[in-house]
Amino acid sequence: MANETSEIVLSMQDLREVTRYAAESAQEVLEIFERAHPADSRPRDAIDAAWTFARGGARGKALRDAGWAAHKAARHADTAAAGDAARAAMSAAAAAYLHPLADAHQVKHILGAAAHAARAVELIAGDDRDVGAEHIEQVRRRVTSAVIDVLERYPAAPPGGGRVGELLRALDEALRGRF
Incomplete structure (x- = not known):
């Protein structure tokens, strides 16, 4: 395993695969945000920008700006579930900016959207951790070997991060060695 100062080789295709997985994760919970804030398109715009990149588009200012806008939407969300849904959208856009450092x-760039999505569905279900665990299992089943290949180039997910961090680590542990 590489140390923290080691550089990891990432291709543009690697970044597109990771971003596609993140966009799928965020897309699954977008309606949670949109039900709470029907006039706020920032999370949808971030997911759309992530999809555009995943399908071959540019990784530039528009993608970065859409991610930051979704982050602002999360900070101003009326409910915790809506906030995590918007953070999933922000994480989808941020996935394109995975850094090649060990x-x-x-x-978090690889699995953050899925972890925030799991937390959003948990909160909608009355903070039911079984619902979050079930969601993690669903996103584990749809991961591709390309995403696993990228994930395994990095050290295991870090400690901390509250419940979202727990979900992130649960998914990380479930995915390593899967393929």
Whole structure:
């Protein structure tokens, strides 16, 4: 395993695969945000920008700006579930900016959208952790070997991060060695 100062080789296709997986995860919970804030398109715009990149589009200012806008939408969300749904959208856009450094925090770029999505569905279900665990299992089943290949280049997910961090680590542990 590489140390924190080691550089990891990432291709543009690797970044597109990771971003596609993140966009799928965020898309699954977008309606949670949109039900709470029907006039706010920022999370949808971030997911759309992530999909555009995943399908071959540019990784530039528009993608980065859409991610930051979704982050602002999360901060102003009326409910915790809507906030996590918007953070999933922000994480989808941020996935395109996975850094090629062997730093455990980079795992958040790969799996953060899925972890925030799991937390959003947990909260909608009355903070039912079984619902979050079931969601993690669903996103584990749809991961591709390309995403696993990228994930395994990085150290395991870092400690901390509250419940979202727990969900992130649960998914990380479930995915390593799967393929």
